[in-house]
Amino acid sequence: MKKVAFRFSGLLVAILTVVGNMSPMCVLFHYQPEVPASLRK
Amino acid sequence: MEDLSYLGFSSRWAASLAQRHNFNEEKQAELAYAIEILALNIVNTALILTLGWILGVFWCTVACLITIAAFRHNAGGGHSESPWRCALVTMMVFPLLALAGRHAGLWPSTFRDSLTVISLITGFALLIIYAPVDSPKAPIVSPLRRQRLKKLALSVMVILAVIITGLRFTSWEKASEVRMCLVFSVLWVSFNLTPWGHQFWCFIDGFMIRPERRCSG
Numbered sequence: 696m697k698k699v700a701f702r703f704s705g706l707l708v709a710i711l712t713v714v715g716n717m718s719p720m721c722v723l724f725h726y727q728p729e730v731p732a733s734l735r736k
Numbered sequence: 737m738e739d740l741s742y743l744g745f746s747s748r749w750a751a752s753l754a755q756r757h758n759f760n761e762e763k764q765a766e767l768a769y770a771i772e773i774l775a776l777n778i779v780n781t782a783l784i785l786t787l788g789w790i791l792g793v794f795w796c797t798v799a800c801l802i803t804i805a806a807f808r809h810n811a812g813g814g815h816s817e818s819p820w821r822c823a824l825v826t827m828m829v830f831p832l833l834a835l836a837g838r839h840a841g842l843w844p845s846t847f848r849d850s851l852t853v854i855s856l857i858t859g860f861a862l863l864i865i866y867a868p869v870d871s872p873k874a875p876i877v878s879p880l881r882r883q884r885l886k887k888l889a890l891s892v893m894v895i896l897a898v899i900i901t902g903l904r905f906t907s908w909e910k911a912s913e914v915r916m917c918l919v920f921s922v923l924w925v926s927f928n929l930t931p932w933g934h935q936f937w938c939f940i941d942g943f944m945i946r947p948e949r950r951c952s953g
Contacts, residue, residue: 724823
């Protein structure tokens with residue numbers, strides 16, 4: 696499992712980057728994690 | 737990493753990815769944020785759909801989820817300070833909206849139509865007055881983005897109004913209960929835009945009204 700995660704970590708980072716940039720506001724529910732300064736727009 | 741408070745698993749996972757790819761602290765914070773957003777939304781969605789399925793209102797719950805997701809991403813609204821309290825409340829609210837929709841689907845046509853009109857007027861009015869509602873943890877810094885979000889939120893409301901009106905005149909047997917689910921969802925998201933919505937979440941957070949939150953409206 697760790698090996699697979701390690702191998703696909705680049706893809707994971709790409710997906711997370713898209714998610715972070717897409718959702719600087721809470722998407723669906725009622726808890727808002729703090730948005731890093733670099734993602735605030 | 738920036739001094740931001742994320743759940744343990746998000747921080748650890750982001751740290752591990754950052755180490756692997758030699759990212760700086762700023763990028764690590766972005767990853768932690770994305771992991772948290774993704775994980776909380778997936779877990780909450782799964783819990784809500786499971787409860788909806790157990791209560792026999794799975795598809796009505798899906799209708800409520802889609803409606804509210806379309807709104808909240810553009811319009812924002814009140815938030816809880818804790819992911820666990822948020823999960824608990826939203827896990828109950830969505831299936832309750834679905835149950836209410838199913839029940840209201842059996843009401844006489846006059847009541848359903850009146851509630852539909854009230855919901856659409858309330859939805860449009862509160863979006864025009866309040867949207868987009870940001871929070872101190874996710875401020876909208878660009879006036880242009882604020883304008884764009886307002887336009888998007890109003891566009892979503894127009895599309896919903898068309899769908900709700902269409903469901904009023906269709907002969908589909910489930911149309912009535914789905915329409916009422918959409919109507920209740922619009923009322924719920926509209927309520928969350930108001931100062932009362934913020935006060936509700938303050939109340940949920942344990943009767944503590946914190947000055948940095950927009951509780952006083």
